[in-house]
Amino acid sequence: MQNIAIIGGGHAGAQAAASLRADGFDGRLVLVSAENELPYHRPPLSKAFIKGEDDATQELRPALFYEKNGVELLLGRTVEAIDRDAGRLVLDDGELPFDGLVLATGARVRVPPVPGINMANVFLLRTVDDARRLKQRLAEAHDVVVVGGGFIGLELAATARILGKTVTVLEAAPRLMGRVVAPAISAYFLDLHRTLGATVRLETPVASLVGENGAVVAVEAASGERIPADTVIVGVGVVPNIEIAEAAGLHVANGIVVDEAMRTSDPRIVAAGDAVSFHHWALGRPVRLESVQNAVDQAKTASATLLGKAQPYRAVPWFWSDQGDAKLQMVGLSMDADSSVPRGDPASGSFSVFHYQGDRLVAIDSVNRATDHMLGRRWLAAGFSPPREAVADESVDLKTVMPKV
Structure with missing residues (x-):
């Protein structure tokens, strides 16, 4: 194997590059990322980054690491297609050969089909550019409405309250973080956010965003009530980036399907991170996990597999969320x-x-x-x-x- 390419510059992509070199790969190694930044820590974006004065990212590894380890970074570039027959990636400005490929394509924020979602002062958070725009807006905001009572929404709600904003959280389900934590945990965080001064409304789905002159001024609940808002943050989950894998003929089903060693349906191609669907050994069924730990550990497994050192992925999943x-x-x-x-x-x-x-x-x-x-x-x-x-x-x-x- 002489040429390995990595698609994606998140936690999984950066770890795959590091692991491939650590595991002894000495051929050409290229990481392609649509972002212009060196791979960076994403969890701080909803907390310390928004509150801090510095707009710089927390790099996962310094530029010198990639230079010393011979990792070519193609930043601000996109992969338009995977040509499996020719063993090449079609980029927005050229081609890149591969005989081994790591898909670390991650996920994007889910955009709910709500009228007015594309108006000014409506924000999603996934990348540092998203965070920079939101930080700039929060400096001027007064009435912030957060749509979604999951991790990201609640982290941002706490951050906005710490910054002194009026905050309303609208959650369609009967409890906060209901898909992932116990009822006692949900109840604790409901009390926490209300103690912080936020208004939290459960079982309150959003019907539309109301605008004037192209900017949002209120959020209309399904009940017809309107909540004033000069800033709306939407955090209702993510969607795996599977399109490029699907177009290449790889097996996809709520994610890029891999075996226990992270191989896709093409053994030359492995995958890791938020976009991956794998058969979980404890649950006995396919799952897709969205966490830094899973991205990093799957990348280690995927890298070893490409180099002929395949082992079953058995890492114990863990997650965290800092709120207030x-x-x-x-x-x-x-x-x-x-x-x-x-x-x-x-x-x-x-x-x-x-x-x-x-x-x-x-x-x-x-x-x-x-x-x-x-x-x-x-x-x-x-x-x-x-x-x-x-x-x-x-x-x-x-x-x-x-x-x-």
Whole structure:
């Protein structure tokens, strides 16, 4: 293998470049990114970046890293097609040969089909350019409406409140972050955001955005009520970027479908990150995960596979969200849990919810309780499930319950 190309300059693409060199690939290595920036940390965009004075990104690796490791960066360039027969990428301004390819195409923000969504002062957040525009706007904003009570929406709602803005969060579902966390966690963050001074309305779908002279002035709920807004932030999920893979004839289904070693339906092509659909060993069905951890770990697996060192992907998934002074950490996947055990008192601002399927621990949601989270990562990796009675009893030191091997 002489030429490996990487499509995408996010966490997965940058990690793939680093891993390929670390694993011994010494051929030509080219990373193509539509963004003009060196690959950067994305999580701070909704928090520290918006609040800070500096508009620079937090680079994942400095420019010198790519130079010293012989990674060619084609920034501000797009891949228009994958020509599998010829083994080349068709770029917006040329061609690039490959005999190995990493798809790290990521995802884009979901744009709901709401009238007025394209008006001025309506913002989506995915890239640093999005964040720069939103930061500039928030300096002048007064009435901010956040559409969506998921991670990004709530992080931005907390940031806007810290900046002194009037904030209203509109969530169509009965609770915040309802698809991913336990009801007790949802309730805690509802109280948190209201304590911060935000208005949070559940079961309030949006019907339209109301404008004057091309700029939004209000958000109209399905009930007909109008909430004043000079700035609207939309955070209702993301859509995987699968179009280029699909056009190339690769198997796609809610993501680019890969096997347990991250191979696509073409063994010369691997994929990693938010755009990937893979069969999860614990759930027993395909999933697509959107997290830094998953992107990085899948990129490591994909890189090894390209170099003939394939191993099954078995990384334990974990996620986090910082909202105000609360740190939410999740490990494992709780969607198939049939019971839960609380540990700690939500009123204290530090507690966890342990999720079980039968007697098997499958996930832990933690608020300001890093020890539980780190133990969960170790336990789930080892296949260990702590007894429910030990979890429920705070007098038990959970660090002692796992037998030493």
